Amino acid sequence: MKILSVENLSRSFGGIKANDNVSFSVEQGSILGIIGPNGAGKSTLFDLITGYTKAESGKVQFFDKNIFGLSPDKISNLGVGRTFQKLKPFADQTLLENVMIGAFVKEKNVKKARDNALEIINFVDLIEKRHHFAKELSTGQRKRLEMARAMAIEPKLLLMDEVTGGVDQKTIPGLVELIKKMKKTGVTIITIEHNINIIMEISDNVLALDQGKSIAFGPPREIQKNKQVIDSYLGTFDAA
Ligand SMILES: Nc1ncnc2c1ncn2[C@@H]1O[C@H](COP(=O)(O)OP(=O)(O)OP(=O)(O)O)[C@@H](O)[C@H]1O
Numbered sequence: 001m002k003i004l005s006v007e008n009l010s011r012s013f014g015g016i017k018a019n020d021n022v023s024f025s026v027e028q029g030s031i032l033g034i035i036g037p038n039g040a041g042k043s044t045l046f047d048l049i050t051g052y053t054k055a056e057s058g059k060v061q062f063f064d065k066n067i068f069g070l071s072p073d074k075i076s077n078l079g080v081g082r083t084f085q086k087l088k089p090f091a092d093q094t095l096l097e098n099v100m101i102g103a104f105v106k107e108k109n110v111k112k113a114r115d116n117a118l119e120i121i122n123f124v125d126l127i128e129k130r131h132h133f134a135k136e137l138s139t140g141q142r143k144r145l146e147m148a149r150a151m152a153i154e155p156k157l158l159l160m161d162e163v164t165g166g167v168d169q170k171t172i173p174g175l176v177e178l179i180k181k182m183k184k185t186g187v188t189i190i191t192i193e194h195n196i197n198i199i200m201e202i203s204d205n206v207l208a209l210d211q212g213k214s215i216a217f218g219p220p221r222e223i224q225k226n227k228q229v230i231d232s233y234l235g236t237f238d239a240a
C-alpha cells in the first residue's frame with residue numbers, strides 16, 4: 001500500500017529549478033533513501049511535502065488524502081513528522097522539554113505527554129540525558145533529540161534530512177541502528193543521506209535527484225549501477 005505519492009512537484013527560486021517535476025511514491029513500512037549532490041533539491045523536496053515551502057505545481061497524496069498546499073501544522077497533525085538538516089532544538093530547554101513539545105501534539109495531559117516523551121527518549125537511548133539542556137548535548141545526541149522530537153508526534157511517515165551529516169565517524173553506526181529500530185516500529189521513513197554505504201544498507205528504494213530533477217528511482221542495487229547516477233553523484237564517492 002502506498003503511503004505517499006508525489007506527482008510532478010515543482011518549485012523555483014529565482015532562476016533555479018530547485019524541484020522540477022519530481023514524482024515518486026513510497027510503500028508503507030519501507031525506507032526510501034534520497035541521494036543527490038549538494039543543491040540537488042533534496043531538502044526543498046522535504047519542505048514542499050511538509051508545507052514549509054509552497055510548491056508551484058504538483059500533487060502530494062498521503063494515504064488517500066491530498067495534502068498539497070496544507071500548512072506544516074496540519075500536515076504534521078495528519079502524521080507526517082520530519083527532522084531538519086539544520087538542527088533546531090530549543091537550546092535553553094532540556095531534552096525532555098524539547099521532546100514534550102512534540103508529545104503535546106498528540107497528548108494534552110501533561111503527565112501522559114511527559115511519560116510518552118520519556119518513553120521516546122528511552123527509545124533513542126538518551127534517558128540519562130533527559131534533564132540536560134539541548135545546548136549541552138553533542139551533535140550526535142542532538143541528532144537523536146531531533147529524531148525523538150519527530151517521533152513524539154507519533155508519525156506514520158517520517159522524513160529525516162541527513163541524520164548522519166556532520167557527526168564523527170564513530171557516531172554514525174549507532175544512528176544507522178536507530179533508523180533501523182525506528183523502521184521496526186512500523187513507521188515509514190524517507191531519509192536524505194550522502195553516505196552511499198548507509199543508503200545501500202537501509203533503503204528499500206532510492207530516489208536520485210540532480211539539479212531538481214528525479215534522475216533514477218529503484219532498489220539500491222540498481223541505482224548503484226545506473227549510469228546517470230554514477231556520472232552525477234556516485235563518481236565522486238567510493239561506491240564500492
Ligand atoms: N529558500 C530558498 N531561497 C532561495 N534559494 C533556495 C531556497 N531553498 C533552496 N534554494 C536553492 O534551491 C536549490 C536546492 O537546494 P536544497 O537545499 O534543496 O538542496 P539539497 O539537495 O538539500 O543540498 P544539500 O545536499 O547541500 O543539503 C539550491 O540551489 C538552493 O540554493
Ligand SMILES: [Mg+2]
Pocket residue numbers: 042043044085161
Ligand atoms: Mg539539504
